[in-house]
Amino acid sequence: MNLSFADFKLHHQLSESKVWDWFYQLHHAKLEVKNPAIAKQKLKRIMQATFKLSHDKGFALMTLRDLARQSDLSLGGIYSYIGSKEQLALMIHQFLPFVFSKTLTRHPEQPLSQSNLAKENCVAERARAALITFICEHLYLSEWLTPWFFFAFMEAKYSSPKIRKVALENESTTQQVLFERVANVSIASHHELSQQSALLVAMNIKSLLQSWYLKRPIYHKQKVTVDDYANHLAQLINRGIIDGNGQSK
Amino acid sequence: MNLSFADFKLHHQLSESKVWDWFYQLHHAKLEVKNPAIAKQKLKRIMQATFKLSHDKGFALMTLRDLARQSDLSLGGIYSYIGSKEQLALMIHQFLPFVFSKTLTRHPEQPLSQSNLAKENCVAERARAALITFICEHLYLSEWLTPWFFFAFMEAKYSSPKIRKVALENESTTQQVLFERVANVSIASHHELSQQSALLVAMNIKSLLQSWYLKRPIYHKQKVTVDDYANHLAQLINRGIIDGNGQSK
DNA sequence: ATAAAACGAACGAACGTTCGATATTGTGTT
DNA sequence: AACACAATATCGAACGTTCGTTCGTTTTAT
Numbered sequence: 001m002n003l004s005f006a007d008f009k010l011h012h013q014l015s016e017s018k019v020w021d022w023f024y025q026l027h028h029a030k031l032e033v034k035n036p037a038i039a040k041q042k043l044k045r046i047m048q049a050t051f052k053l054s055h056d057k058g059f060a061l062m063t064l065r066d067l068a069r070q071s072d073l074s075l076g077g078i079y080s081y082i083g084s085k086e087q088l089a090l091m092i093h094q095f096l097p098f099v100f101s102k103t104l105t106r107h108p109e110q111p112l113s114q115s116n117l118a119k120e121n122c123v124a125e126r127a128r129a130a131l132i133t134f135i136c137e138h139l140y141l142s143e144w145l146t147p148w149f150f151f152a153f154m155e156a157k158y159s160s161p162k163i164r165k166v167a168l169e170n171e172s173t174t175q176q177v178l179f180e181r182v183a184n185v186s187i188a189s190h191h192e193l194s195q196q197s198a199l200l201v202a203m204n205i206k207s208l209l210q211s212w213y214l215k216r217p218i219y220h221k222q223k224v225t226v227d228d229y230a231n232h233l234a235q236l237i238n239r240g241i242i243d244g245n246g247q248s249k
Numbered sequence: 250m251n252l253s254f255a256d257f258k259l260h261h262q263l264s265e266s267k268v269w270d271w272f273y274q275l276h277h278a279k280l281e282v283k284n285p286a287i288a289k290q291k292l293k294r295i296m297q298a299t300f301k302l303s304h305d306k307g308f309a310l311m312t313l314r315d316l317a318r319q320s321d322l323s324l325g326g327i328y329s330y331i332g333s334k335e336q337l338a339l340m341i342h343q344f345l346p347f348v349f350s351k352t353l354t355r356h357p358e359q360p361l362s363q364s365n366l367a368k369e370n371c372v373a374e375r376a377r378a379a380l381i382t383f384i385c386e387h388l389y390l391s392e393w394l395t396p397w398f399f400f401a402f403m404e405a406k407y408s409s410p411k412i413r414k415v416a417l418e419n420e421s422t423t424q425q426v427l428f429e430r431v432a433n434v435s436i437a438s439h440h441e442l443s444q445q446s447a448l449l450v451a452m453n454i455k456s457l458l459q460s461w462y463l464k465r466p467i468y469h470k471q472k473v474t475v476d477d478y479a480n481h482l483a484q485l486i487n488r489g490i491i492d493g494n495g496q497s498k
Numbered sequence: 499a500t501a502a503a504a505c506g507a508a509c510g511a512a513c514g515t516t517c518g519a520t521a522t523t524g525t526g527t528t
Numbered sequence: 529a530a531c532a533c534a535a536t537a538t539c540g541a542a543c544g545t546t547c548g549t550t551c552g553t554t555t556t557a558t
Contacts, residue, residue, distance in 0.1 A: 032536095032537085033536080033537065034536075034537095035523090035536075035537085038523095038536095038537075042537095057407055058307075058309055058406070058407035060307055060309035060310050060407075061309050061407060063512080063513070063514085064513080064514060064515085065512090065513085065514095068540095073538080073539090074538060074539040074540060075514090075515085075516095075539080075540060075541095076515090076516080076517080076538065076539050076540065077537075077538045077539065077540095079514095079515075079516080080537070080538080084514080084515080085514065085515090154406075157307070157403075158306055158307035158309075158310060196471055196472070196473065197481075199471055200471075200473065200478075200481055203460065203464065203467070203468075204457055204460065207456045207457055207459070207460040208453055208456055208457075210456070211452065211453065211456040215452065218452070219452075222445055222448055222449075223445070224445065224449065229449075232446075232449055236453075239488070281502095281503085282502080282503065282504095283502080283503095284502075284503085287502090287503075291503095312546085312547070312548090313547080313548060313549085314546090314547085314548095317506095322504075322505090323504055323505040323506060324505080324506060324507095324548090324549085325504065325505050325506065325549095325550080325551080326503075326504045326505065326506095327504095328548095328549075328550080329503070329504080333548080333549080334548065334549090
């Protein structure tokens with residue numbers, strides 16, 4: 001029904017090096033170092049060091065001396081890649097919308113008017129599928145780019161206004177798509193949630209998506225894979241979450 | 250069925266000043282200032298300033314000069330209350346388990362053995378009620394102490410080991426109680442989730458609890474009260490979340 | 499007038515960033 | 529192939545600033 005993480009990676013040809021190719025593609029104009037091969041390699045070292053250190057002590061408490069040690073570069077060397085500490089954070093935050101635009105499925109999906117609810121089951125199933133597809137894609141992207149998602153979530157709030165703007169725009173776009181698709185499901189299945197309830201459900205789903213990349217180590221210790229989690233969420237959708245209000249069993 | 254936030258406050262006699270009475274009670278031994286009335290008033294100013302500043306820029310980026318300005322105290326004056334910046338954070342983190350121990354309902358709740366499943370509905374209902382009670386109490390406490398919960402969540406990970414220990418112990422206690430009560434529901438209602446699934450559900454519930462105090466302003470803008478949210482979660486429980494695995498509607 | 503509380507200038511440590519010196523790489527000429 | 533010379537990339541000592549914290553002094557309350 002919904003595709004697996006392996007399928008997703010295959011479909012988008014997501015290799016390990018593709019991350020750094022894309023990252024270089026997005027930021028190469030800002031770099032002082034012009035050789036692409038060298039730049040990709042050093043950017044990888046710097047970003048991975050940033051993820052480790054900011055995961056351990058937080059970006060604010062991460063020192064550029066820490067970063068130099070962890071990435072095996074010198075203090076000055078790092079500055080040929082990042083410009084400043086703040087821009088380092090900005091580069092990371094900007095990467096996520098860039099990847100979204102390259103991977104997320106556009107759903108031109110004609111809006112559900114009252115007229116074409118004829119074949120109900122079909123329409124309802126398609127609305128459900130559109131929601132679940134979006135959930136799976138987000139989940140799989142966050143699996144592929146866990147450190148990036150983690151960083152974006154943890155550091156967005158406490159960054160400069162410029163960075164916060166990037167992060168909040170990205171977040172609210174996601175929230176909005178989620179809301180629309182939840183609303184479509186509730187309309188198509190004639191359960192007609194109030195706008196408030198649909199929003200509540202959409203926010204809940206986002207929390208559960210975040211839970212995956214925030215607590216991935218815990219899930220893995222319990223032998224829960226990302227495919228397991230995707231199925232788990234799909235079942236929540238297919239069962240009670242978007243039903244009419246309140247009649248308990 | 251489940252009590253309201255107003256009932257909860259009434260039952261525990263939670264007034265605005267009670268927060269500071271309890272906070273002083275927990276920490277008075279460490280203070281250099283001995284006059285209780287003065288200390289409570291100044292502690293309130295310092296903590297509220299800490300919440301505002303760490304909410305805006307994060308605790309790591311909050312300066313003690315910021316704190317002095319925001320709380321209308323001098324740099325030196327603050328140190329008669331907090332000892333050090335790290336101890337200020339520790340004092341906040343320690344407060345939550347202290348409040349839990351004073352307010353959370355102990356459920357001595359005989360463990361559900363196979364033998365007393367006779368009156369099934371009754372047992373199942375009681376297991377469900379125990380879970381929902383715990384959820385509501387957590388929700389209401391987080392409503393009463395939103396800044397404290399917010400601070401504990403955002404700053405726990407990036408604190409000293411001593412602080413992290415307090416925060417993680419508190420979190421995993423909550424997680425464990427949640428897990429037990431979810432498992433009890435699934436046993437009592439003969440749906441017998443796997444241990445893995447019960448844990449997944451318990452973690453999901455915790456995410457949804459956190460969502461309340463992390464995004465409270467958004468919920469409020471949508472006119473969602475804490476009682477609304479409590480009912481919403483209760484309905485999720487009473488409907489699909491803890492049902493057998495997988496048969497979609 | 500004595501104790502309690504608040505104050506803020508001053509200190510050393512550590513931070514982000516710069517920049518001139520050094521090392522490495524790539525290219526054109528023997 | 530060997531060399532030389534730019535061009536490119538890396539380095540880390542040094543700078544100015546800001547941080548958490550201290551402590552001798554002043555203010556307030558009894």
